[in-house]
Amino acid sequence: MDQPATNPAIDKVNRGLKRRYRAERRFRLCGATAVFAALCFLFILFFSIVSSGYKAFQKTFIQIDVFFDPAEFTNENLATANFPALIKASMSSRFPEVTARRDKKDLYYLISPGASFQLMKLIKNNPALIGQKERIWVSANDDVDMLLKGNIDRTRPESERRINDKQLAWLDTLAGEGKIKKTFNMAFFTLGDSREPEQAGIWGATCGSFYTLLITLSLSFPIGVAAAVYLEEFAPKNRWTDIIEVNINNLAAVPSIVYGLLGLAVFINFFGMPRSTPVVGGLVLTLMTLPIIIIASRASLKSVPPSIREAALGIGASKMQMVAHHVLPLALPGMLTGTIIGMAHALGETAPLLMVGMVAFIVDIPQGFTDPATVLPVQIYLWSDSPERAFMEKTSAAIMVLLVFLFLMNAVAIFLRKRFEIKW
Amino acid sequence: MKKGILLASALIAGMFAGSSAQAAGRDYISIVGSSTVYPFSTVVAEQFGKTTNFRTPKIESTGTGGGFKLFCSGVGVQYPDITNASRAIKQSEYDSCQSNGVKDIVEIKIGYDGIVFANSKKSAPLKLTRKDIFLALAKNVPDPKGGDKLVPNPYKTWKDIDPALPNEKIEVLGPPPTSGTRDAFVELTMETGAKSFPFIHDMEKKDKNMFKATTQTVREDGVYIEAGENDNLIVQKLEANPHAVGIFGFSFLDQNADMIQGSLIENESPTFENIASGKYPVSRPLFFYVKKAHVDVIPGIKEYLAEFTSDKAWGNEGYLADKGMIPMDKTESEHFAEQAKDLKPLTMKQDK
Structure with missing residues (x-):
């Protein structure tokens, strides 16, 4: 059947083909430009930080x-x-x-x-x-x-x-x-803060960040996972759980300074916890990261296929056994990824800590959860406001260290996802 | 799972126990207050921590007003022991201290800070008077055509104010209203500048509120740019924009003398010597306030005061002068050193 292309529909398609190819090329070009622009900004950022800080x-x-x-x-x-x-x-x-x-x-x-x-x-x-x-x-x-x-x-x-x-x-x-x-x-990595730039280091702030994040992790991970498991697997679907869900999503979008004010009112003024300590900072950041972890955990629980649940229940497992033995292990990589991203978020946070007094000059390296401490981003903020010129390069260097930590945490999150994620 | 829950609850319990044990006694001094005094008190604190067996005091930069609020909240280890201030305590703050049980407050003046008007080295230095500054920055100024009438500020260039000044757009970068530097600058330059007009001078007695509104309101038409509390940022912006003038503390001029220059005010340049001798007109005293009830409870307060008021710290050749603080003269510093030693409380009449 060698019939020339006289079909009017095909003709119409052919006539428009060039225009459609052009539109597609333009669309792709737009995308490529957007990526290029983003890379440019990233490069400018890194260049300005590295060049003034190395x-x-x-x-x-x-x-x-x-x-x-x-x-x-x-x-x-x-x-x-x-x-x-x-x-x-x-x-x-x-x-x-x-x-x-x-x-x-x-x-x-x-x-x-x-x-x-x-x-x-x-x-x-x-x-x-x-x-x-x-x-x-x-x-x-x-x-x-x-x-x-x-x-x-x-x-x-x-x-x-x-x-x-x-x-x-x-x-x-x-x-x-x-x-x-x-x-x-070496001093930059081993000493605490100082007003003499040559003796100022980030070790004190790093320890402060470590203690703060430890509190945040040990509270927000179990609470977040427990909340997600209950809401996803056990809670009945009714108006109340809908309200809770909407509110958790809203909380994730609340500006972080609000959590700082809450922390000031509740933990310091009401419970009388000491100001400027990793305990209070960690609690405030827990409040902030909880919604992120709950949302990520629920998403990863949702992605476990129902057939696994049904199979477990079908051979006589109780609901708790089904969750603990089958669903949770499969959802855990996704939960951990969400948790690490939440932690990275908490590591870079300054605003809520301003309110609970962690913006302070602290020379001694904090030794525990109740010693006064600052965290890395706050140290950057404090140095950027110091008159001595030498603090300018210190500021950039501290930003570099913070970025390295953030990259590491994100790399771990990607590794976990690649290593343990199961595609259905 | 169970183990994990147990562990977590043990950790939380431990934390709360730890925090309440810590609240029972604090072994380091807690200092809050002005961001202008912060660079000086931190130097003293560091020196104190390294040369004595006491722990290094913790210093928060909360601003003068925020510092008094925390300081006056009450007596007890959860409240700060010392607050730094770039102005003297206000009657209202004193009253709030008294009503919260903070009875005895010791006031120590530590020195002076000059407020400078600076521009980039790329352009010529400005020669200003306080009247020029008032005319350049006030929201309402006396009618340039004459008469005792206030009109919205019409001046666009420095030349409009005084033909001797350069023909450049007025562009001033300065601190926001929350800053102590802003309070001092308004009081020391704009108010004094405004008083050179006789009718505004008379206004002070007749209508205090009107006087305040006239002299302390900074124009809002984009000429005065609130550049935030970060003075380093202002310095960098001046470097980028040679036509702008910045307002900040003397120590930033001192550290960046290769990039910026201070404007002459009433023919005096803002140098260390001129501010110390009082020739340079725009300088303000710096203070800190000590809660007497804490002195014997928190270890090291007396020793910290001794370090701060020693000659090697706040003296003419001391390390605070190296950081840009302007020291007091001998008799004044001796007086306040004595006061720090005797912990003589401040007396202000309390209006009930």
């Missing part, structure tokens, strides 16, 4: 020769010795030509005030050093650090720099002797 992972050290003068260690308690004086003496002996009071102050300024605590630790661990001369790398002041990283322009007129001409000359001398080095900034 330098924070390096830190400047200055080598000094410290003489642990026995005359300073007369007191039984070695920690009371005048460690700053030891550093000053060492700097003065290196630059004996500096005598004027003002100049001396400028000279001592090059070394971080934290260096004396470093010496204190050294002596505590090894009292035999007293009376000896030691060559030690101590951290430089944040302005020196900024200068060596190029964030302070040395070609500017002297009055516009925080490092004056004399200090520049001293630093150049030291650098010429190889007494200045930049190494990996």
Whole structure:
């Protein structure tokens, strides 16, 4: 049957074909552009954060020769010795030509005030050093650090720099002797907050985040799963459960600051829990993540085919056995994924914690659930508002660390889904 | 399952027990209050924590008003021990303290903070008077054609106000009304500037409310841009927009002297020396307030006060001056150091 295409319907289709292909290409192009734009924004975000923050992972050290003068260690308690004086003496002996009071102050300024605590630790661990001369790398002041990283322009007129001409000359001398080095900034990962940028670290905030999330996880996961299982498997379908369902969906969309206010009123003002602690922060974040976990858990329970339930009931399992032995294990990967995404959400949350006093300056590393603490995003917020220029790169570096944690959590969620998810 | 539930309930019980045990006694000082004092009190707290055996105090930045609210809520470990303030306590706040049982409050002045008007180094420095600032920023100003009448602010460029000023659009970035810096700036510049008009000066006695409304209302037609509490952000915006002027605390000018410059006010530039000597007119005192009832209950308060009021902290050459705080003169600092030592409570008449 070799009939030419005279069918009017086919003709009509053929006439419109080009136009339809064009429309499809346009549609695809729109999609591709949207993806491209999103990637562009992501790239700009990463570029601006990384470019301003990568330098924070390096830190400047200055080598000094410290003489642990026995005359300073007369007191039984070695920690009371005048460690700053030891550093000053060492700097003065290196630059004996500096005598004027003002100049001396400028000279001592090059070394971080934290260096004396470093010496204190050294002596505590090894009292035999007293009376000896030691060559030690101590951290430089944040302005020196900024200068060596190029964030302070040395070609500017002297009055516009925080490092004056004399200090520049001293630093150049030291650098010429190889007494200045930049190494990996361990302090950033091991110390708590500080007002001296060179001694500020994120370990305190990381611990705070850990304790807070531990509380959130240990409360919201069991409660969330239990609520989801009851609503999905046991609860009768009536007007009340409909109302509950609508309300859970609404709660998931409530701005997080509202939970902060609730936490302030209930946990702190009514129950009298201590402010600024991971307990309260964790409870507030539990309230916030619960709806997310319940919704995700219900979705994953729904995706378990009814045939499995019927088979279990058919061979005589009780309803509880059916849920515990068959449905729950199959739904668990989806529930865990939802939980991890909820946790990632909680990790990045600041607003509700503002209300319960977790925006605070805390130097000591929190040791438990009732020690005052901050969390990573709050630390970022606090640093971004500090006047010292060196905190700017610290802010970006802390954002990078937070992003790494978020990526890790999302990666675990994807891994769980890929590994355990069963397709029906 | 059962085990999990048991574990979870044990954990919750443990937490509550832990928190109530903690509420019974607190072994660290809790400080709240002004974000302007925050950078200074944190330095002291850190120094205190590292050089003594006490734990480092916890410092929350809640703003001056928020700080007083928490501080005056009552006596007991769940309430803060010290509040920082970038202005003196108000009568209403004092009364609320008294009615909540916070009877004895010790007031310690710690130093001064200059408020600067700064622009980018890319443009020329401004020479302003407080009258210029009032005319540039008030919502209603005296009619430029003369007469004792207030008209909505007609000024668009600095040149309109004073021919000596540059022919540039007025664009000011400053703090929002919740900020203590804003309160101080309004009081110290706009109010004083407005008083140079005789009829507004007379208004203060005749109609206090009208006077307040005239001198303290900032224009809302987009010339004054509320840039949030984050002063670093204002500095960055000034760098991006050389025509804008920013309002913030002196320490931010001090740290960013390579990017921004302070405007001269009444021919005085905002330098450390000028603010300390009182020549630069826009500076305000900073305070903190101590709850006397807590002094012997929470360990370390006396020692913290001693550290704060020591010469190596708030003295002329102290580490607070390095951070940009303007120290008091010798007699004044001695007076307040004495007050901190004796814990002499503040007396304000209480109107019932």
